[in-house]
Structures are given as structure tokens and as C-alpha cells.
Amino acid sequence: MQETHSMAGDNYITENSLQCHTLPKTNHKLTHTNGVHKVYKIMGPYEPEKNLIAPSSISQPPTELEFGWIPPYKTKTIEPITISTRTDRLKWITAAKYNLFNLSTDQIILDFLTDSGTGAMSARQTGHLITGDETYAGSSSFSNFTKAVQNFTSFPEIIPVHQGRAAERILFSTLGVNSSHVIPSNGHFDTTQANIQLLGGTTVDFKSTDATLFQGGMDISKLSTFLKKNSDHVPFVMVTVTNNTYGGQPVSMSNLKKVSSICAWYGKPVFIDACRIAENAYFIKRDEPGFENSTISDIIREMLHYSDGMTMSAKKDGLSHIGGWIAVKDPALAEKLKALLIVTEGFSTYGGLAGRDLDAISQGLREVVDEQYLAHRINSVAHFGQMLVDLGIPVVQPFGGHAVYIDANKFLQDCVSPQNFPAHSLAIQLYIEGGIRTCGLGSFVFPESTDELVRIAVPRRVYAKEHFEYAVKVVAKVFRERTLVKGMQILKESGLMRHFSAELVPVEENDCVNYS
Numbered sequence: 001m002q003e004t005h006s007m008a009g010d011n012y013i014t015e016n017s018l019q020c021h022t023l024p025k026t027n028h029k030l031t032h033t034n035g036v037h038k039v040y041k042i043m044g045p046y047e048p049e050k051n052l053i054a055p056s057s058i059s060q061p062p063t064e065l066e067f068g069w070i071p072p073y074k075t076k077t078i079e080p081i082t083i084s085t086r087t088d089r090l091k092w093i094t095a096a097k098y099n100l101f102n103l104s105t106d107q108i109i110l111d112f113l114t115d116s117g118t119g120a121m122s123a124r125q126t127g128h129l130i131t132g133d134e135t136y137a138g139s140s141s142f143s144n145f146t147k148a149v150q151n152f153t154s155f156p157e158i159i160p161v162h163q164g165r166a167a168e169r170i171l172f173s174t175l176g177v178n179s180s181h182v183i184p185s186n187g188h189f190d191t192t193q194a195n196i197q198l199l200g201g202t203t204v205d206f207k208s209t210d211a212t213l214f215q216g217g218m219d220i221s222k223l224s225t226f227l228k229k230n231s232d233h234v235p236f237v238m239v240t241v242t243n244n245t246y247g248g249q250p251v252s253m254s255n256l257k258k259v260s261s262i263c264a265w266y267g268k269p270v271f272i273d274a275c276r277i278a279e280n281a282y283f284i285k286r287d288e289p290g291f292e293n294s295t296i297s298d299i300i301r302e303m304l305h306y307s308d309g310m311t312m313s314a315k316k317d318g319l320s321h322i323g324g325w326i327a328v329k330d331p332a333l334a335e336k337l338k339a340l341l342i343v344t345e346g347f348s349t350y351g352g353l354a355g356r357d358l359d360a361i362s363q364g365l366r367e368v369v370d371e372q373y374l375a376h377r378i379n380s381v382a383h384f385g386q387m388l389v390d391l392g393i394p395v396v397q398p399f400g401g402h403a404v405y406i407d408a409n410k411f412l413q414d415c416v417s418p419q420n421f422p423a424h425s426l427a428i429q430l431y432i433e434g435g436i437r438t439c440g441l442g443s444f445v446f447p448e449s450t451d452e453l454v455r456i457a458v459p460r461r462v463y464a465k466e467h468f469e470y471a472v473k474v475v476a477k478v479f480r481e482r483t484l485v486k487g488m489q490i491l492k493e494s495g496l497m498r499h500f501s502a503e504l505v506p507v508e509e510n511d512c513v514n515y516s
């Protein structure tokens, strides 16, 4: 990294021109290294009033309900579930080449494959399917969207995209990721990893190993050591909130602040993969001292304050079926992002979305910061997890925000050998026994991984307590009969993200050492 040693109030320059900062007198530190005064930028304190662009339209609910949490919504439209038999499902999964992505909706009883784009929209959001403005350029839906996202994030520059991975591709290409680059994160998701790899770069995860309530954070000392040695190869750092790859665990505000300071020292921008930022903010309010009286909106803005920009899949905490955005502080970077957006996604006032989608997201962002909604969501996922724990099922704890994760290594210990994809094998068995579709996140998805987790992702505002109780019974049966679970082997695979299209078969021999 090339750095001029400057005084407060001067610019400091790095090789990457995106990294040219002016240091205000109130926002700098002086350190003494080898007799030279070195100035580096640190993020100033978060100031709520300054960051608030428009007041939130949601009034804050009471923090507690007298008789416990209930869903703060009622059903208005329903969709029937097709019930099937074990024999049907065995036939279907064989035809689907043991890949759960190949099943169709009528072959599934409960779908916990993902919480992405699978939630129920509110009546107000659905109303926008009619009221959305479908003007090609400069629609009122885009103007509503920009205001809603600016208010949600405090970032000035908002670029709509059709979903999270489009945001990643455009951001990473614009930042010039190449084969000399390594991008550290607390936990790259498969799409962020694949988009970096597609550009020739590599990824590295430094997930915190602290046994705190915030286990999703960055291992600060590993990040710092890595940057010290490899700074020239790191164009930016990513933080995923919550940490989907590692049990959906939240990241604390203090961890984000530390990442921000270290990255500032090395002149590296920080980008937040913010798909589940509202859920993460709820954990901060509930469990991190000092945030008890903050609103969810303010916590979200403060989290983002410690970054230079974000990628977002609105299919999660946007409470929408499609959509996303990139938001950044730097107008010059925004111009470059828009140039690529226009070529690959669409004009900068729609980014591949219809006006109705933009409006549905704007409304979703108002609803997702509602504390009653978040309390019910986080509590119902925890309740689901606790029912499994009570039956002795090995589940990742503390519970994350959007999913319950079964530890397949422990669940299938001595039943399926590590090379036969324990997490995927367990996910297949859960489908065969009970028609529940989950997602194995282990070596089948991340070939380097030694973790084998089955993610039971909970779609937002879709399933009731009875559905969770049914799923628990299915998991319990498979646990009782775990010696019968067969490992899997890949017959055919192609390229990055092989799990979407690979074909598999059960291994001939049951490799359970306890098998009798």
C-alpha cells in the first residue's frame, strides 16, 4: 500500500483511488511509527439525528406482551399443501437424482430450503402489485424506494438490483477483484464466494471463536494479522450480518466497530452483506449492553455507519419476493456501479425490477423494523430449536435469527463418513421420512468445509407452531433411526455452486460402524 504521511485535514492516498479520504480535524488519530507521524481515518461516532433522513413511519410497539409473543399478523390468503406418502417421496427423490433443488412444490410438505423470497407479503405490499409505477425511467416507485432505502440505511447512493448476488457481482467487478486478491469475511455466503471466484479472486473466513451471544462476528486478531501480512492483496473486507454460513449467528456492534477501525488503519473499505440486518439488530437490542433503549432503525443505521457500503438481498429482510440493492457512501463509486448496472441489470431507476417490486420492498422495510414482528420471528425460531434440543438433537446454539441448524457431524456420528456428505445425506433422509425440505450446508456446498450443518430455514410469516411441531417429529424419527441414513456420493457435477445442479446416489454400503 502506498501511503503519504499526512497531517490532520490533509488527504491520504492509497493505491486504490477509491480510497482517497479527506481527514477532518475531528476524525483522525496520530500515531508515531519509526519517527514518522502517520495519520489514518477512523469512523466518527454515530450520530442518530445527523443520520436520520426521514422519520420512520412505524410507531414503536410495546417491548413486551403480557401473555407472551403471538404472530403479530393474521392469515388473509392461504395456499394448500400437498400431502404425500413415504413411497411417493422415495420415488420423487430418486427421480430428482437426490438433489433437493430438483423437487417441485407439490412434492414437498414443509419447505425449509430457504428463507429467501419465500415469505408472505402483507396486504399493503400486495396492494403495490396494482399501484406500482411501471414507467421505464424515473418512476415514482423508484423515488419511493430510494427514500425508503436511504431512511433504512442512511446511505445516500442507492442502486437497485434484482437480488443479492447481482449486487455482489456488480460491486466486486467495479472494485476490480482479480486473481491477486483475497477477500476476508466473518463468513462468505456461497454467492459472495462464487462471485469473487468468478473474477479470479479468493476468499477467506475469519469467524469469531468467542463463546459469546454474538458468535457470528469477525475474529479480530486473525483479521488484523492477515491484513498486516497481506494488505496489498486485500481490496476490501466483507462482514455478513447475520452470519448465514455459520449458524445464522449475529454480529455485535462492538465487533463491527473493531472491524471498521482495523480496516481504516490499513485503508480498506468495509462492505456489509446485509440480507438479515434487521434480525441482527434485534439481537443487538436484546443482548448487547447499551442498546436496550435504541430503536431497531437506529441500530441498523449505526451498524451501517461502520461500513463504506452494503449489498442487500431484499428477499430476506426486505420482506419481498425479489429485489435488492447496493448502497454506498461514495458518489464516484456509485457512478461506476450504475454504469455496469445499466449494461447488465437495467436502467438505474429500476435495476431489473418492476415498479411494483420496488414499492413492495419500500413497504417491507417499514414492516421489518417493527419490534413485535422481529420479537415473534426470533422467538419462534428459538422455540423451534428448543423443541429439538429438548429431544437431545444436536443443534447449533445459541439459536440464530432465520434458521435452526442441526449439527450433522454429531447427529450422524459413526453413521455416515465425512466424505459422504453427512449434512446432505441427513437433509435427504428428512425429506424421505417427512416431506420436509431443508438444506445441507457442508462439504457438498463448500468443498473445503469440515462443518456439516443442516439448515432448517424458516420463511417469514408463513408457518405456524403446528408446522414446526410436525418438523420436530420428523427430525426425532430420523434421529432415532439414524443408523439407517445412507451417505451420498456425487455422480455428476459442474462448476461453481455445484449443489444447485449436481446429481447424486446413495452409497451402496451403509457405512455406519454401528450398523447391525
Ligand SMILES: Cc1ncc(COP(=O)(O)O)c(C=O)c1O
Pocket (backbone or CB within 6 Å): 116, 163, 164, 165, 166, 189, 191, 192, 240, 244, 273, 275, 313, 314, 315, 324
Ligand atoms: C448471507 C447471504 N448473502 C447473499 C445472499 C444472496 O442473495 P440472493 O439469493 O438474493 O442472490 C444470500 C442468499 O441466501 C445470503 O444468505
